[in-house]
Amino acid sequence: MKSLSLKNLAKTYFDAYKGEHVTAIRDVSLEVPAGEFVSIVGPSGCGKSTILNMVAGFIPHSGGEILVGGTPVKGPGPDRGVVFQSFALFPWKTVLDNVGFGPKMRGVPKAERDAIAREYLALAGLSHAADRYPNELSGGMQQRVGVVRALANEPDVLLMDEPFASVDAQTRMTLQDELSRIWEERRPTVVFITHDVPEAVFLANRVVVLSKGKVLAEVEVPISRPRVWDRLVADDEFKDLSNQVLALVRSA
Amino acid sequence: MERTSRISAALIFIAPLAVLVALWAVVVPVFGVRPQIFPSVPAVGRAGLDSILDGSLLRHVAASVSRVAIGTVLAVLVAVPLGILMGVSRGVSAFLTPLMRFFSVLAGIAWIPIATLWFGYGFGAIVFVIFNAVFFVVAYNTLLGVSTIPMTLRHAAASLGAGRQAMLTDVLLPGALPNIVTGIRTGLGFAWRGLIAAEMIATDVGLGYMLFVARDFYQTEVIVLGMIVIGTLWLLIDRLILVPLERATIERWGLVSA
Ligand SMILES: Nc1ncnc2c1ncn2[C@@H]1O[C@H](COP(=O)(O)OP(=O)(O)OP(=O)(O)O)[C@@H](O)[C@H]1O
Ligand SMILES: [Mg+2]
Numbered sequence: 001m002k003s004l005s006l007k008n009l010a011k012t013y014f015d016a017y018k019g020e021h022v023t024a025i026r027d028v029s030l031e032v033p034a035g036e037f038v039s040i041v042g043p044s045g046c047g048k049s050t051i052l053n054m055v056a057g058f059i060p061h062s063g064g065e066i067l068v069g070g071t072p073v074k075g076p077g078p079d080r081g082v083v084f085q086s087f088a089l090f091p092w093k094t095v096l097d098n099v100g101f102g103p104k105m106r107g108v109p110k111a112e113r114d115a116i117a118r119e120y121l122a123l124a125g126l127s128h129a130a131d132r133y134p135n136e137l138s139g140g141m142q143q144r145v146g147v148v149r150a151l152a153n154e155p156d157v158l159l160m161d162e163p164f165a166s167v168d169a170q171t172r173m174t175l176q177d178e179l180s181r182i183w184e185e186r187r188p189t190v191v192f193i194t195h196d197v198p199e200a201v202f203l204a205n206r207v208v209v210l211s212k213g214k215v216l217a218e219v220e221v222p223i224s225r226p227r228v229w230d231r232l233v234a235d236d237e238f239k240d241l242s243n244q245v246l247a248l249v250r251s252a
Numbered sequence: 253m254e255r256t257s258r259i260s261a262a263l264i265f266i267a268p269l270a271v272l273v274a275l276w277a278v279v280v281p282v283f284g285v286r287p288q289i290f291p292s293v294p295a296v297g298r299a300g301l302d303s304i305l306d307g308s309l310l311r312h313v314a315a316s317v318s319r320v321a322i323g324t325v326l327a328v329l330v331a332v333p334l335g336i337l338m339g340v341s342r343g344v345s346a347f348l349t350p351l352m353r354f355f356s357v358l359a360g361i362a363w364i365p366i367a368t369l370w371f372g373y374g375f376g377a378i379v380f381v382i383f384n385a386v387f388f389v390v391a392y393n394t395l396l397g398v399s400t401i402p403m404t405l406r407h408a409a410a411s412l413g414a415g416r417q418a419m420l421t422d423v424l425l426p427g428a429l430p431n432i433v434t435g436i437r438t439g440l441g442f443a444w445r446g447l448i449a450a451e452m453i454a455t456d457v458g459l460g461y462m463l464f465v466a467r468d469f470y471q472t473e474v475i476v477l478g479m480i481v482i483g484t485l486w487l488l489i490d491r492l493i494l495v496p497l498e499r500a501t502i503e504r505w506g507l508v509s510a
Binding site: 056058075076077078080081084086088089091092101104106133135136150153 | 402404405407408409410411412413414415418422423426427429501504505506
C-alpha cells in the first residue's frame with residue numbers, strides 16, 4: 001500500500017477534429033494517503049477519466065506531477081491496478097487465468113498463481129466460476145472478476161473508473177457492499193470515480209468534487225465502518241453528507 | 253438429446269446430396285445419356301473402385317493434399333507474425349492495408365502463369381500458388397484482428413504488468429485469433445480452387461491433373477469421380493479442421509454470437 005499524490009496536475013488534449021487545444025485538467029492537487037479510499041465525483045466532462053488515465057499511465061500529463069509512494073509515474077505499471085467500466089476481461093482466458101494474469105506477469109509459477117487466483121475469487125464469492133469464460137458470466141459477475149483481477153496483483157494503488165455504472169441497480173448495491181467489505185479487510189489505497197453521489201459517499205473516506213478541470217471541494221466522510229446498505233439507507237448522517245455533496249455537484 | 257440433434261443435423265446435410273444422386277441414377281438411363289456426355293452412377297462407382305485398387309486415386313489425393321498442407325502451413329507461419337508486427341504500428345498498418353487488400357483479391361489462380369515461369373512445372377510452382385492464396389488473406393486478417401482489439405484490453409494488460417513479449421503472446425495473438433481463423437478459412441478456400449487449376453496446368457500428378465487427363469480420353473466417369481473427391485475432401489477439411497478451430501476460438505470466447 002502506498003500513497004498517491006497529484007501536484008498541480010494539468011492536461012491539454014489536442015482535438016484533431018477541431019484543430020485546437022482543449023484543456024481538460026487545469027490545476028489539480030490531491031493527496032491520497034496510503035490505505036485511504038477517495039471518491040471523485042463531478043459532472044460529465046469535468047475531467048474525471050482524464051485524471052484516472054494519467055495516473056494509470058495510459059496518457060501522458062501536460063503539467064505537474066504524479067507520485068506513487070513518492071516515485072513519479074511513467075507509463076502503465078503493476079503498482080497501479082485498474083478496474084474498467086467495460087470490465088476489460090480477456091475473452092480468451094478463463095476467469096481463473098484472468099485473475100492469475102498479474103501474478104503470471106510477475107513470473108509466479110502456474111500452480112502458485114492458480115492458488116492465489118482461487119483465494120481472491122473466494123473473496124468475492126466467485127469460486128464456482130473459475131473455469132468459465134467471461135462471456136458466460138453476467139455483467140455483475142464480470143465486474144467482480146475485474147475487481148478481483150486488479151486486487152490479486154496486489155497493487156499499491158487501486159484505480160476505478162465508474163466500475164459499477166453498467167450493471168443494474170440491485171447488483172450495483174451488492175457490489176458496493178462487497179467492495180466496502182473487501183476494502184475494510186485489506187485497506188488498499190483507492191481512487192474511485194463515479195457519477196453516483198450516494199455511491200461515492202457510501203464507499204469513501206473522502207469525496208472530491210471536481211468541476212471544469214479543478215477541485216471544487218473535498219468532503220470528509222466520517223461515517224463509521226463496517227458500512228452496509230442495510231444500515232446506511234436509513235442513516236441520517238449518510239443522507240446529510242450525500243445531500244451536501246449533491247448540492248456541490250449541482251453547483252459545479 | 254445432443255446425440256439425436258447431431259444425427260438429425262447430419263441427415264439434413266446429406267439429404268439434398270442423396271436426392272441429387274438419386275436423380276442422377278434415374279435420369280441417365282431414362283434419357284439414354286451417352287457416357288461421353290455424362291457417366292452413369294455405376295460407371296463412376298466402378299471408376300472409383302478401380303482407381304482405389306490400382307492406387308492411383310490415393311496417389312493423386314496424397315499429392316494434392318500434401319501440396320495444400322505444406323503451402324498453407326508455410327503461409328500461416330509467415331503471415332501471422334508479419335500481420336501482428338504490422339498491426340502493432342498504426343503507420344505501418346495504414347501503409348500496408350491497401351497492398352494487402354490488393355493481393356488478397358489476386359490470391360490464387362492469377363499467380364499460376366508467373367509461378368510456372370519462376371519454378372517450372374511441378375511441386376514448387378503449385379506450393380507457391382497455394383502459399384500466395386493463403387498468405388495475403390491471413391496476413392491481412394491478422395492485421396485486422398490486431399487493430400480491432402479494444403484499447404482497454406491492452407491497457408488492462410499493461411497495468412497488470414505485461415511487457416512487450418507478453419503483450420504479443422497473451423493479448424495480440426489470442427485477440428487476433430478469431431480473425432486469423434477467418435483468414436485461414438478464406439485462404440484455404442482460395443487455395444483449394446487454385447490447387448485444382450494449377451494442377452491442370454503445372455504437373456503430372458494430383459486431382460486437377462486427373463481431371464484434365466481424363467478429359468482427353470472422354471473418361472467422363474473419371475472426371476465426375478474427381479469432382480466428387482474434390483468436393484468431399486473440402487467438406488472434410490471444413491468439418492475436421494475449420495469448424496473445430498472456430499468452435500475453440502470464436503464461439504467459445506463469445507466474440508461473435510454463435
Ligand atoms: N482524447 C481526447 N481528445 C480531445 N479531448 C478529449 C479527449 N478525451 C477527453 N477529452 C475532453 O476532456 C474533457 C474531460 O473528459 P473526461 O473524459 O476526463 O471527462 P469525465 O469527467 O470522465 O466525463 P464522464 O463523466 O462523461 O465520463 C472533456 O471535455 C472531453 O471532451
Ligand atoms: Mg469518464
